[in-house]
Amino acid sequence: MIHVEKIDNTIEELIITGIIVDTGFLQNIDRAIRPEYFVTDVNRILVSWIKEYFKENKVSPGEEITDIFRLNQGELDEDESKTVRIFLNKISKEYEGREFNSEYVLPKAFKYLELNAYDYKVKLLKRELRRGNLEKVKHIFNGATKDIFEQVTAWKSLSDISLLQSWWGEKQEPAMSFPGELGIYMPNIERGRLYAMLGPPKRGKSYWLMEWAYNGAWDGLNVVFFSLEMASHEVDARWKERISAKAIMPRRNREFTIPVKDCVHNQKNTCQIEQCTSPGTCVYEDKLRESYDDHPEHVACTYCEGIDDELFKPTYWMEKTTLARLSLKEASTTQEQFDDHVGKDRIRIITYPIASATVQDLENSLNELERHENFIPDLIVIDYADILKEDLKLGDKRHRVGDNWQKLSRMAKVRNAIVVTASQGNRSSAKKNRLDVDDVSEDFSKVMTIDGIFAINEVNFDQPDKWQVDKNWQIQRIETIALRYGKFTPGLQCVVMNDLARAQIHIDSYISWK
Known part of the structure; x- marks a missing residue:
C-alpha cells in the first residue's frame, strides 16, 4: 500500500488521498463520505470509485487506484482524465512509503464534510421549496440534523465491530528511531x-x-x-x-579529536584474543585511564563486539584526524x-x-x-x-x-x-x-x-x-x-560519543550501567 502525509492542494484532495492510501482512515470516514458533498465533478467520481471498491474489498485501493482509473476512464472527459492522472501520479511517485497522518486529518475532514452536508441539504430544501412540495420539504428539514449527526458524529460504540476492525492489526512501530x-x-x-x-x-x-x-x-x-x-x-x-560532518569555521592545524568505541580488556592489556589490536599496551595507571596523548601507540579494538558479549566490554578512546x-x-x-x-x-x-x-x-x-x-x-x-x-x-x-x-x-x-x-x-x-x-x-x-x-x-x-x-x-x-x-x-544509560566542533552529537554509542 502507498502511504501519504503531504498534499499540495485542497482539503478535498487531502480526504481523497487518505481514502486511497489508508484503510483505517477510510473505515472511520466512510459513513460521512457522499460524492455529493464534494465540490468538483472529478472528486465526486473518484469518491464513488473508491467507495465501490471499499464496499467489495473492505480495504483502501492503494496502488490499485491506477487500475480503477484505467477501467473507468471513459466516464471522464480529456481534461478530467488529465487532472486525475496528475493527481494519482503525485501520490504514487512522491509519497510512496510515507505514513498518512489520519488522526490529525480525520477531525478536519469530518468538519468539512459536515459543512458540505448541510449545504447540500439546503440546496435540496430550496429545490423542493421552488417546486412547492411541502411534504418533501418537511421530510428533508426534519431528518437533516439526525442524518448528518449519524454521518459525522465522533461518538463510537464499543459494540461496533467496525471500530475494532479500524485499528486491529496495525503495526506498533516507533514513528522514528536513532542510530x-x-x-x-x-x-x-x-x-x-x-x-x-x-x-x-x-x-x-x-x-x-x-x-x-x-x-x-x-x-x-x-x-x-x-x-x-x-x-x-x-x-x-x-x-x-x-x-556533512565537517566544520565551517577553519582550524589552525585542521586537527580534530574523534571519540571511538574501544574495549576495556584492550585498554588494560588483559585481552587474550589474537586479533586484539593493541597487545602489550596498557593505558591505565592504577585504576585511572590516562590521556590519549600519552598513548599514541594505542589502537581501539572492537573485534569481539557482536561476537562475544562476555569478552567485549565497551568503553571509549580518542583518535585524531585532519579535516579540511x-x-x-x-x-x-x-x-x-x-x-x-x-x-x-x-x-x-x-x-x-x-x-x-x-x-x-x-x-x-x-x-x-x-x-x-x-x-x-x-x-x-x-x-x-x-x-x-x-x-x-x-x-x-x-x-x-x-x-x-x-x-x-x-x-x-x-x-x-x-x-x-x-x-x-x-x-x-x-x-x-x-x-x-x-x-x-x-x-x-x-x-x-x-x-x-x-x-x-x-x-x-x-x-x-x-x-x-x-x-x-x-x-x-x-x-x-x-x-x-x-x-x-x-x-x-547510553554512553554517546560526540564531536561538537563538527556538530556531531552522536558518533557512536553503547549501553552501560552507572
Whole structure:
C-alpha cells in the first residue's frame, strides 16, 4: 500500500488521498463520505470509485487506484482524465512509503464534510421549496440534523465491530528511531507525545534537538524546527555541519579529536584474543585511564563486539584526524544528497528572538504552513520551551512556564505529531553527575506533563585529573528519568560519543550501567 502525509492542494484532495492510501482512515470516514458533498465533478467520481471498491474489498485501493482509473476512464472527459492522472501520479511517485497522518486529518475532514452536508441539504430544501412540495420539504428539514449527526458524529460504540476492525492489526512501530545502541536504548518514539531533553546550560541541548530533527527526517517524517535562540543562518550552518560532518569555521592545524568505541580488556592489556589490536599496551595507571596523548601507540579494538558479549566490554578512546573546512560546494552537494534520500523541503525552520514567541505564535505558524503549502508536520522540534514567551496574566513564573508546557502537550495530541523540546536544569544540576526529575527547573508540573524526559549527563565534572572528566573525552550519558508510556530502568544509560566542533552529537554509542 502507498502511504501519504503531504498534499499540495485542497482539503478535498487531502480526504481523497487518505481514502486511497489508508484503510483505517477510510473505515472511520466512510459513513460521512457522499460524492455529493464534494465540490468538483472529478472528486465526486473518484469518491464513488473508491467507495465501490471499499464496499467489495473492505480495504483502501492503494496502488490499485491506477487500475480503477484505467477501467473507468471513459466516464471522464480529456481534461478530467488529465487532472486525475496528475493527481494519482503525485501520490504514487512522491509519497510512496510515507505514513498518512489520519488522526490529525480525520477531525478536519469530518468538519468539512459536515459543512458540505448541510449545504447540500439546503440546496435540496430550496429545490423542493421552488417546486412547492411541502411534504418533501418537511421530510428533508426534519431528518437533516439526525442524518448528518449519524454521518459525522465522533461518538463510537464499543459494540461496533467496525471500530475494532479500524485499528486491529496495525503495526506498533516507533514513528522514528536513532542510530547505534542509542536506538536500542531509547523508548518507542510515538506520535501524540511530548518529549524533552534535560540538561544544565551549555550541555548541548540544541545539538540534541537538531539530532531529533535529522533522524526524524531520515525516517521519512515531515519536520519543523522552531529556533527561539539562533538566527536562520545559524541554524542552517549547524545543520550543514551535521549532515556533512565537517566544520565551517577553519582550524589552525585542521586537527580534530574523534571519540571511538574501544574495549576495556584492550585498554588494560588483559585481552587474550589474537586479533586484539593493541597487545602489550596498557593505558591505565592504577585504576585511572590516562590521556590519549600519552598513548599514541594505542589502537581501539572492537573485534569481539557482536561476537562475544562476555569478552567485549565497551568503553571509549580518542583518535585524531585532519579535516579540511566545509566548502560551499560540499555543503550544497551534501544537502542535495540528503534531499535525494528523504525528499526535498522535508525540514522547515523558523526563528524567533528569545522570549518573543508564544505557543499560540507557533500554532499560527504551523497553520500558515499547512494552509499555504499543505505541509503537515510529523515531528515538531522547539529549541527550546523554557524561553517561550509567558502569559503574564497567570501569576508567578512557575505557573506561566507550566502553562506553556501543557499547551505543547496539547499541540502534540491535537496534531498527532511528535513534539520534542528541551528543559533547562536548575542551578544545582550543573554540579551533578546524574540528573533526575528534581533537577527540572521552575514548575515541577512539567514532569507530570511531559511523556518522556531524557537527561544529558556528564560525570566527574569536579575531578582534578581532567582525563577523568567526560567532557574532555567528548562523552555524554543519556538517561531516561521519566516515561509515561512503557518501562525504563533507573541507572541504565547510553554512553554517546560526540564531536561538537563538527556538530556531531552522536558518533557512536553503547549501553552501560552507572
